[in-house]
Amino acid sequence: MESTLTAETDALGPQDRQQIDKVRPIPRISVQAFCETEAVAKPIERVGSDRRMSKAHLKVQMGGIRAASEHFQSAPTPNLVILESKLPPVDLLTELELLADVCDPGSKVVIIGHYNDVPLYRDLIHRGISEYLVAPVSVGDVMTVIGELFVAEGAEPLGRSIAFVGAKGGVGSSTIAHNVAWSISKLFSTDVVLADLDLAFGTANINFDQDPAQGIAEALQSAERIDDVYLDRLLAQCAEHLSLLAAPSVLDRTYDFEGDAFNALIETAQRGAPAVLLDVPHLWNEWTRTVLARADQVVITAVPDLANLRNAKNLVDTLTKMRPNDTPPFLLLNQLAMPKRPEISAAEFAEPLGLEPLGEIQFDPAIFGNAANSGRMIAETDAKHASVAVFNHVAHALTGRGEAKRAKKPSLLGRLRKKP
Known part of the structure; x- marks a missing residue:
């Protein structure tokens, strides 16, 4: 009988696998995610079980930005905070102000929003947000962002x-x-x-x-x-x-x-x-x-x-x-x-x-x-x-290298066509 986990593994698409395959092992960091929907929480939870995250610690909670703000009033912020918000751009920026008061300056923040808005993206980056993703997100999307944020730029590729x-x-x-x-x-x-x-x-x-x-x-x-x-x-x-x-x-x-x-x-x-x-x-x-x-x-x-x-x-x-x-x-x-x-x-x-x-x-x-x-x-x-x-x-x-194909001999008709 096939387990639930095996079924989920089969659902991972080729593009997702290609994205994940390019990510180097993540260093020893702490990550906390505050999500508003199960559709976003599940791929992030799955990231935590990836072998490249073996040194990292990832925790997923529900509640979005407001829950994160309340949590970090009495707890230190991790290396990376991932926040999902379904709010429109103006309300999202307002709610982020609450987080700014309790978030340590050294922590990186990634926002997962539900609005594909270029001005919002620019505004968030200008305010110091590390990355903005538009829901729905995949395991590959989240893994790629974490890798880009915490793997040293210019690091030599691993065999x-x-x-x-x-x-x-x-x-x-x-x-x-x-x-x-x-x-x-x-x-x-x-x-x-x-x-x-x-x-x-x-x-x-x-x-x-x-x-x-x-x-x-x-x-x-x-x-x-x-x-x-x-x-x-x-x-x-x-x-x-x-x-x-x-x-x-x-x-x-x-x-x-x-x-x-x-x-x-x-x-x-x-x-x-x-x-x-x-x-x-x-x-x-x-x-x-x-x-x-x-x-x-x-x-x-x-x-x-x-x-x-x-x-x-x-x-x-x-x-x-x-x-x-x-x-x-x-x-x-x-x-x-x-x-x-x-x-x-x-x-x-x-x-x-x-x-x-x-x-x-x-x-x-x-x-x-x-x-x-x-x-x-x-x-x-x-x-x-x-x-x-x-x-x-x-x-x-x-x-991942394709096998060399033998060159086909040209047909008689093909050889005749090449003659001047």
Whole structure:
């Protein structure tokens, strides 16, 4: 049975998603909204549940400008006040005078009105109002305004964080993450950071034939002082545009982390590379939950059997609730057509998830085994293997770059017309 939250997520339009997708994470600020209608209150409440607002605190109350004025007589004003008013322009300006007496000078104010009036907009901006929006407003509208007000002008763009996780252990999520990272770096000549988050049993160092002395463990131990320079020293160069943050893959200690342990590391990596791929182990604890919740995109790899279907359904439902304003996770089906193994068809597997598989990879232990044992990617082992086309397709989809179309040969008639 579909939850209410899932239904609301489906209602979020493509334009709204595009707006939200451009907003950088919001810093630690406080926001209070005073609304007069549910139609305005609901999208603002939904903004508060967005992963980009994880550091911010947002509270929505009903009552409009007058309720805000009464509230702030005995309470400090937050960093941002959002006010809805259905009053006509003259009455709106009069009521704002009441707020001016109790509002701290450092607070920013956004007005959501019901009159599309250019002179009103100019008057409000002249009086120090940060922005004026005309109802109805969308989640994207509110997120964009908050981002514009509190993200530093000229700030460098952040790379996209893409988390790969398996629906079950041994489904090949790490192998796919490594090969997709390779494809992105080769296809687009763009810098990619691959972070192996499985500190105890990670295989990225083996798959890329690397043995770095330092890696992700050192980055986590020095989280309070991690910056671009320090991170560069920890990265192992796998190819011209591909760097690896390797896991120690030793059992001399346990690796227990707080929920936000990886946040600083991932944000630092995003400032230095357009694509940051996160190889997330098949665990469910506070830190893996947080990494998946805050990633820009999530890719679930599954094998077509019943246990994978159950786990994938749980993951999709949980991530949809945690990420109400984001696109659903992507689904990759791996190890298809394994001899003598009963399996669920791709269509039957995807139907209860409500997803179309982004890619399907056939079972081929020889090519994948040879690549792993030699520390090479599939494209290096056999550039014409069918899985390489899948990795390239996934690379295009995750980076938002359309696949190059083959030029059509001109018809005979077309060639004759071109002749002088």
